Amino acid sequence: MKRFFCRGALAALLSSSLLSAAAPSHAAGYPSKAITIVVGYPAGGSVDLTARVFGEALSERLGQSVVIENLGGAGGTIGANRVARATADGYTLLVGSTNEMVIAGMINSAVRYDGLKDFTPVGMIAAQPMMLVASRETGVTNAAQYLEKLKQGASGAYTFGSSGVGTALHLAGEMINESTQTHAEHIPYRGVSPLLTDLVSGQLDFGVFVMSSGLPHVKSGKVVALGVTETQASPAAPDIPALSGTPGFEKVDINVWFGLYGPAGLPDDVVAALRSALDDILQQDAFREKMAASGATLYQPGMDAAQFQVTETEKYGRLVKLAKIERQ
Template sequence: MKPHLLRRRDVLLVTGAAAAVTCVPALSQTPTYPSRPITLVVGYPPGGSTDLTARVLGEQLARTLGQPVVIENVGGAGGALGAQRVAQANADGHTLLLGSNNEMAIAGLINPALRYDPLKQFTPIGRVASQPMVLVASNQSGMKDMSSFIERVKQNPGKFSYGSSGVGTALNLAGEMVKQAAGLFIVHIPYRGVAPLTTDLIGGQLELGVFVLSSGLPQITSGKVVALGVTERARSPVAPNIPALSELPILRNVDIGTWFGLWGPAGLPAGVTQRLNAALAESLKAPDLVQRLTASGATISDPGVALAQFQATEIDKYRRIVQQANIRV
């Protein structure tokens, strides 16, 4: 073999070995997810059911992932501003959304100016929890149960009103679903939050209202309002004495709740998504989390159920309600 060929081969071997050596530090320095604190965005002010769920979950995720989870409240537009913030974030898994059906299913049906696509601009990680809503009547209305409610409204079409925390919210859609199922004429009055709605109900200025169960329970247990029924198909374990609206034959198809899920921006790396899904599943089994969310009226979801498929199914359900009621913002 000629000397110059030997020298060339030696050079190639040495160069390859050097390249292999330089690659080792580069690989070893690849950050493990998560490499810094995680921001969990909530599209509502502190204190509501979405915020409560996020804070309980965030504490447990921090233990599971080994990094702090910081709650960032981005209130406005029925949760849409918070969702938009996450849709535009870097897809590295360090900015996530604890979203609800308001901004992740309903908003796209009622707001043509929405600046994100709930199905295309997010990476679904998993479901977290759900909670029924509850239809209540003021003490001054004289309604004591769902049968008397339907009878009174049918005898006085258009004379009764129900309130919710805003146009296009899950609470609004729950009220419309009941109206459509029973063939009732009731006027919807949107409020800027639960507090003024509660005040008018207790004061008798409003006959009916729809609450998330956790928000309505204090008024129900104190006797300030009358519970007519919960909106999910089954009774809530937290309030088993309140019937499900679907127990009445005319309302047998009424089944709507408020639900929460975990999303990242679109394009989240597969490894990060898998890590988050596993962390979510582990967190939802933690006794402290289960106790705290259950006490708030929530039912823990199965994170193994495909969030994207569930979300699409819910959008189809809401589309029918929105179109029949002609809800727009």
């Protein structure tokens, strides 16, 4: 893999050589070896895709190899726990998502880390909308028809599926219930494949997918897209409208996001080096194009990741209560 030092890194190196009386900082020699980015999910999913595209760009930017370590299981929390317990030196990082960084600790007592206290938030990378889809058996082809059908039926007469209790997909469905003042009954699945099977067969009425995993099935005609869960259509699928554009769905604004984290106590100069690299990467045309192809929207450089996570924790805490999810 090609390695190079950017002008900023070269300037820092020259500056440190002139200041012989000063103790060497972490950033002056960072990174001096390969960096591991942990992903708490198997290869092929939206978090893994984000980590791999970002990891390649980070390797080029810092001049060191970046290794992706997939440590799937328990909704991303096994991987997150590994990083929370790692040495805070900048060589073990996490590309974390909404579920393991915010939601999991609210609903699972087995989660032993605190998403706000046990990590250093380096910065936000990107977000993907979710999409509400319908089984072809329902005859529903748009959000207005969905609302009409749900309002005509008894509470719980229709069902929606997600990839599990307490996931961002589940809570997006609950947000749709709240916004539309209807109630589709939630059916949890162990992944996308069984959910899709029941949608195609008509055993399930509706489903919520992350854009990157749902779009292929929409394009193939297996399911019908009713709308995305953000306030604007995605550039990756401009023909699928935003749900919030339909009366009754105005409060639907939720996505799955991806951020870069290190263990708590990451040295300030290492954080600064990583944030500088992240900010540069977010402005690279090649990175933007690769991420846009998956339906992702990049965050702005310099975003306050710590405050963002506080806000997201408050939002999802409310949704967990709304869904009456008991902490297990």
